[in-house]
Amino acid sequence: MKRSWLLACLLCASAAAQVKYEDIIKSPGEDWLTYAGSYSGWRYSPLEEITAENVGSLASKWVYRVPNSRKLQTSPLVYQGVMYVTDANSVYALDGAAGRLIWQYVDTRVEEQSNNRGAAILGNRVYITTSDNYLTALDRRTGALLFSKNFADVAKNTKSTAAPFVAGDKVIVGSSGGDSGMRGFIAGLSAETGEEIWKTYTVPEKDGDPGSETWGRMLGWGGGAAWLSGTFDPELNLLYWTTGNPWPDFNPDTRPGDNLYTCSLVALDLDTGEMRWHFQFTPHDTHDWDAQSWPVLVDIDWRGSKSKVVLHANRNGFFYMLDRVTGEFLRATQLIDNVTWSSGIDDSGRPVLIDDKDPTTEGNWVCPSVKGATNWMGQTYNPGTGLLYVITLEQCGLYSKSLQVPVPMKNFPGGGATEKGGQVIVRALDPKTGKRVWEYPMTGVGLMWSGLVSTSGGVVFAGDDDGSFIALDARTGKHLWHFSLGEQLNASPIVYEAGDKQYVAIASSTAIFSFGLFEPMKPVPLPKITIQE
Numbered sequence: 220m221k222r223s224w225l226l227a228c229l230l231c232a233s234a235a236a237q238v239k240y241e242d243i244i245k246s247p248g249e250d251w252l253t254y255a256g257s258y259s260g261w262r263y264s265p266l267e268e269i270t271a272e273n274v275g276s277l278a279s280k281w282v283y284r285v286p287n288s289r290k291l292q293t294s295p296l297v298y299q300g301v302m303y304v305t306d307a308n309s310v311y312a313l314d315g316a317a318g319r320l321i322w323q324y325v326d327t328r329v330e331e332q333s334n335n336r337g338a339a340i341l342g343n344r345v346y347i348t349t350s351d352n353y354l355t356a357l358d359r360r361t362g363a364l365l366f367s368k369n370f371a372d373v374a375k376n377t378k379s380t381a382a383p384f385v386a387g388d389k390v391i392v393g394s395s396g397g398d399s400g401m402r403g404f405i406a407g408l409s410a411e412t413g414e415e416i417w418k419t420y421t422v423p424e425k426d427g428d429p430g431s432e433t434w435g436r437m438l439g440w441g442g443g444a445a446w447l448s449g450t451f452d453p454e455l456n457l458l459y460w461t462t463g464n465p466w467p468d469f470n471p472d473t474r475p476g477d478n479l480y481t482c483s484l485v486a487l488d489l490d491t492g493e494m495r496w497h498f499q500f501t502p503h504d505t506h507d508w509d510a511q512s513w514p515v516l517v518d519i520d521w522r523g524s525k526s527k528v529v530l531h532a533n534r535n536g537f538f539y540m541l542d543r544v545t546g547e548f549l550r551a552t553q554l555i556d557n558v559t560w561s562s563g564i565d566d567s568g569r570p571v572l573i574d575d576k577d578p579t580t581e582g583n584w585v586c587p588s589v590k591g592a593t594n595w596m597g598q599t600y601n602p603g604t605g606l607l608y609v610i611t612l613e614q615c616g617l618y619s620k621s622l623q624v625p626v627p628m629k630n631f632p633g634g635g636a637t638e639k640g641g642q643v644i645v646r647a648l649d650p651k652t653g654k655r656v657w658e659y660p661m662t663g664v665g666l667m668w669s670g671l672v673s674t675s676g677g678v679v680f681a682g683d684d685d686g687s688f689i690a691l692d693a694r695t696g697k698h699l700w701h702f703s704l705g706e707q708l709n710a711s712p713i714v715y716e717a718g719d720k721q722y723v724a725i726a727s728s729t730a731i732f733s734f735g736l737f738e739p740m741k742p743v744p745l746p747k748i749t750i751q752e
Contacts, residue, residue, distance in 0.1 A: 237342045238298055240387055244453055249716035251297045254337045254382040255597060256713065259516040260450035262599040262672045264714035268721035269736060270676035274690045275700050278737040280722065281318030284730045285311060290709055291726040292668075294337045294382065294597065296345075297715035298359070302724070303340065304731055305382075307332040308349045310357060315717035318733060322362035326355065331373075336448070336710075337382030339390060341410050346390050348379035354390060354413045368413025376401040376628040384448045386458065386489055389416060397444030397463035397509070400437075400627035405445045405460050405485075407492055417492030421445060421462045421480050430479030437474040440627040442466035443481040447511040447595050452527070452543060457495060458487045459516065459529055459543065464509040467633025469578040470620040477502035482510045484531060486546060496546030498568065501535045505577045506560070506618055507589050507636065508534040513598050515607060516543060519650055530650055532598065532609045534591025537564055538653055552653030554593065554646075555611050557586040578618035578634050588616030589636035590665075597670025597711030599679065604693050606647045606656055608671050608679050614641030641665025643684045647696060657696035661685070669725070670711025680723055682708030688725055688732065704732055 238252060246252040247264055256262050269277070285291060288306050296303045302315040308326040313319065326349055333350035340346070345359045352371035357364060370392060371377040376399045384391040389407045397403055403421035408414065421443035423431040431438055444463035451458050462485060465471075465478035482501040485494050501508050515530040521540075529543040536558035540549045548568030561570040576585050596610045620634035645659040661667070663684025673679045678699065679691045686707055690700040704727040712725035724733040 236299060238340050240341070243341075243385065247714070250299065251295070251713045251715045252340055253296070253384070254294050254448050255450065255513065256672070258386070258451040258453060260513050260598070261515065262597050262670070262711065263601055264672065264674045266714055266716060266721045267675050269674060269678060269723065271678050271692050271699060273736060274676070274678050276737045277690070277700055277702070277723070277734045279702065280733050280735045282730050282732050283311070283313055283318045283320070288729045290334065290728050292334050292336045292709045293726050294711045295713055295724060295726070295731065296338055296340050297713065297717070298340060300717040301359070302715070302731070303338050303345050303359070304726070305335045305338050305347055307335050310338060310345060310347055310362070312359070312362060313731070315715060315722065315733070316720065318731070324357055324362045324364070326367075331378070333378050333395070334380045336380060339383040339385040341385045344410070346383045346385070348381070348383055348392055350378055352377060352379050354383065354392060354408055356413065366413050368408070370406055370408060370413070370415060371404070376630070380446050382448045384451070385410060386451045389489065391449065391458060393445030393447070393460065395444050395446035397442035397446070397466060398468055398507070398632045399630040400440045400466050400625065401442065401444065402439060403443035403445050403463055405487065405492070407489070419487055419492040419494060421485070423479070433476035433479045435473055435475050437466060437625075440466065441474060441478060441481065447513070450514050450516050451489070452516055455527075455544060456489045457543070458489055459514040460485055460487060461510040461512065461514060463511060464504050464507045467625040467631065468507045469505060469618060469632055469634030469636065470622075470625065471503060471505050471577065473625060478504070482508065484510060484514055484529065484541070486543070498541055498546050498548065500531070500533045500537075500539065502569065506585060507632070508591055510534070511595050512593050515598060515600050517600060517650060521549065521651075528650070530600070530607055532593045532611070534587070534594060535561070535570070536587050536592040538648060539568075540650065540653065550653055554609070555587060555613050557613055557615065558592075559586040559615070578620040580620060580622065582617045582619040584615055584617055586615035587612065588614040588638035588641065589618070590614060590638060594668065596668055597672065599671040599673040601673040601679075601693055603675055603677065605649070605651075606693070607650055608645060608647050608673060610670065610681070611644050611646050612641055612665055613644060614638050614665055638665075643667055645671070645679070645681055645691065645696070659691055659696045659698070667708055669708035672712045672714055672723070674714055680712045680725075682710070682712070682725060686727070688712070688734070702734065
């Protein structure tokens, strides 16, 4: 841990202040306190300084090069002007107005350098998970280590990449590694000590467990990793978490049945981890279309009454709406143009399958590709426009299966998948109808993984497929502004305030860039010079 004492005054000024659970419920505002900004997963900021009319005047305010970074996926947190950025097994506290380093923490104990998508914050603590499954708590003011508690066995091919999620007095963590033969889970840990309070597995372990009848030989090792953070309804006390694909990914011969609870959205009681309901988007998935895309919580008018719903744009090519109280399927519409594995979703929410679309030993072309119609990139819901904005990908892929016998924990997905070409498109969807309102096609070759954020000023910010940060009109999709960052983008932007100024920040592959409105320098009067003869 390294600290700049000159900048520590930023933290000292707010030393008495602490991030309360109630603060997170109310966020975002000037602060950005969760990965998605709010418990509902909107990635929306009510700040009004930057608008569709003046966004063309955005200028780069600062850049911080994260040491030894190669592919940043972090979505920073901001509290009282201090930004917290993560990379693999590390945290950096920055001055949000100037980008200067305040302190840094690097866990040199960990050899593996997995992706890391962010931190959580509560009280005077910042939380991260390490690649080898430790929940680490740091003092947000100094970066001092408070505790580091193991919650899963890395020897069983379980890793951690998601941003931890704070709700109440708990830190919620998930598991990654589902393509290698493991047993996925979601766990609630004590925010005070890191001790496990509950753990809910996403696949059954043995015969007789709920869902065990939907498996075969892969019972207990079927994947279902939970490698993306979730959302939360404080009124219902329910967490909404998506689960990963079944294993082996591309050869389903050893796992007949629906393979519960993979490729699903599960609603968990915050206090106990009890699964209140589940909805499976892709039963018996054979294309690695896990459900790791954001569950967005909104209240809308549905069939004549105000309804609590959860929106989900899925990798399988469809856009779903569910009742978030009961999990009842309400509606699904097609998210992308080219879907060849299913002709639609029936009234119960199950896909209507098209024959002969599973992977073969020779290879089988299917749309969407293994990247999915969308993926883990952040979505944004703007209450001002009433629209949900989603990164989508029009791309097909060649899926093949291997006849090799799968062995748990051996990093073997049972085949493979490749893709060709592709078009990334930002689409604005009307949740009330599921229909598209506008779309913005991006140039590039379909490699981008950047997400979105929107503001009350009528702007949607995104990273594009050419490595630029862009601003779009939230109502029309019109391009308003762009700035080239010079490298691929794999993270989602945030909006925050520092020193009474509004900023928009995003991580490129190696750095954090922050932008604000251009302010012309005031002319400095020149001193009078008297020349004596």
